Amino acid sequence: MTGNELGKAKHLMEQGGESSRKLGYVSQDRISELPEALLLHILSLIPTKNVIATSALSKRWRSLWKMVSRLEFESYGNIYKYSENVTKSLLSHKAPILESLHLALTSDHIDGVYVGVLATVAFARNVREFVLDLRVYHGPPVRLPISLFCFDTLETLKLKNQVLLDVHSPVSMKSLRTLHLQGVVYKGDESVRNLFASCPYLEHLVVHRGPFSDNVVDFTIEAPSLKTFSLNDSSSAGENRRYVIKAPSLKYLEIVSLICHEFILIENASELVEATIRNVEQIGNENILGYVKSVKRLSLDFLALQITCPTEVIYSQLVYLEMYTHKLEWWTLLTLMLDSSPKLQVLKLIDHCLHQRSLEFKKQYKEQGTWNQPKDVPECLLSHLETFVWRNCNWGREEEKEVATYILRNASQLKKATFSTDPIEPKRLYKLATRKRMRNELDDVVRASSSCHLVFEFE
Incomplete structure (x- = not known):
């Protein structure tokens, strides 16, 4: 909420209070007198289930929630009922652009068909930021059809937990600038390569890999426009994993966990300005500090006995x-x-x-x-x-x-x-x-x- 908006809201509330006092009563619904743009901003900051509930307040509020540009739906258990409620809400939504949609679901088993339907409806609403968080207790990871992301409006994609990425060929995600992959499962090395080939203008990347096997040995990131990259790999099977990072525009690098890995290669990082390297131990190649020689700011936290430092490197x-x-x-x-x-x-x-x-x-x-x-x-x-x-x-x-x-x-x-x-x-x-x-x-x-x-x- 900007200073001008707050000033207008305060002015309207003072005006409403003054006119009410002149008539001998105090208004009980001053917030409804606020401008619609300000009300929508307020509604975008509270849980979506509470936003939808405001439709019962009065005629003024009946359809206001349908114009809110940020929606978040969370549920535990029944995927069918969850899918039905979310689909109904999205089909009733009237905002020309959906700025952000966050879908979070925790269940013993999640049918990927329902997730696919939800994603299809969401992208038809011109969503710009899509967050999908699936926590499956007993069932397999949920395969997400990559064809769903072939929309020009998608700028931010955040996938968390038991999401299976099977990208058998590159698709088109030319508007994508931010990508978060946290605990997701990949079909294999080729899926990773195809994924990054699909977003040529990617600028911000976060990769968190958990302590389970995700079928990827060579994790290759080729992103010519990438500016920031954060990597966290806590895998217990790390000795079989290798990283190759080809990002000539990279400016900020964060590696917060990388233990017992066979190899990491960062090619042509001459534009790198800032780097954070922590909990890096027993890497097969020993030149990790040599990759960051162009930085202006550097944070280090690792076991010096297990990393050979390149004595010939000058951090000019x-x-x-x-x-x-x-x-x-x-x-x-x-x-x-x-x-x-x-x-x-x-x-x-x-x-x-x-x-x-x-x-x-x-x-x-x-x-x-x-x-x-x-x-x-x-x-x-x-x-x-x-x-x-x-x-x-x-x-x-x-x-x-x-x-x-x-x-x-x-x-x-x-x-x-x-x-x-x-x-x-x-x-x-x-x-x-x-x-x-x-x-x-x-x-x-x-x-x-x-x-x-x-x-x-x-x-």
Whole structure:
């Protein structure tokens, strides 16, 4: 709701209230006096079943719901009754364009015929965003006829859970810009290739693959217009999966889970500006950091011991680096990144509470190798680093203090260094003395930058 709309609504309500008071009574239905466009906007923000129920309020409201451009239908159980109700509602709908339709159904078994009928009726209403969420407890995944998507108005498609994509040949989805595939099942490698060949102007892609087999080994994404891509693969059978990403226009990449996979290849990512890589372990090829060498912003969280970092890569555009410090040998990766990022301006380290980690991890954490300082002070510390942040720092090892001290002593352009710690629980009040000592030690460090402001925070 815009400021102008709110102003008009307030003005109308004040006018209605004033005229009612002059007549000696107070109106009980001021909202009906609002402009139709404003009422439709309000209705688009509430559950569709409640929107349809407003038709019983008065003559003014009887057909108003039929013009709402965003509809959402959710049901548990009877697919026949659900299909009947949704079809009836869609056939009664009068808006020239259906901006968004969300269909969610949870059942023991879902007949794909009913889903196909619903999708056909929806696309006949010129739907722009279509969301289908099917949760089948016992039956097979529901096959969705890909021919249903050959409509020029479809701009966003989001498929979730037990949806089976069987794309035996490319179709036409030239208007599609956003595609979300979350937990869906694919017929095979060819279906994946045909799917992306069907949407040549795709710009935003989200792929979440669950811990079950979906019949795809080589997941090939060829999308010349793709700008953002998010990948999350939590499969337990990951060692048989390979990814090939051909997206020359890609600007943002997010990989949040990729474990025990045989191979990942990202071709020609020279336009990449920002990347997030987390929980990536035991990948067959070791050049994953080499694919993101053009980025300006980078967030890393993975086990350095299991990823070989390409020492020859220079991150010539990188100005913002965020790293998580709760994985083993994280400082080895930090040293490499500092040496390889000559223009780095912001360094942010993020830790997790040490007392929340497992006993096995704590043992490994204390026994891992020592930190080796760079032979020469990295160029970024001498010329560019202005901001240093360390969140949730607990410093369970001496090496962590050494890293902080090293940066303060060598970052000659540093303007601000912020250290934040977790709140101390009553049973761990003994940590107060440790933290006070830590603060005093940092205060005593002779900083390379005379203008560096040291800040301590409690989160």
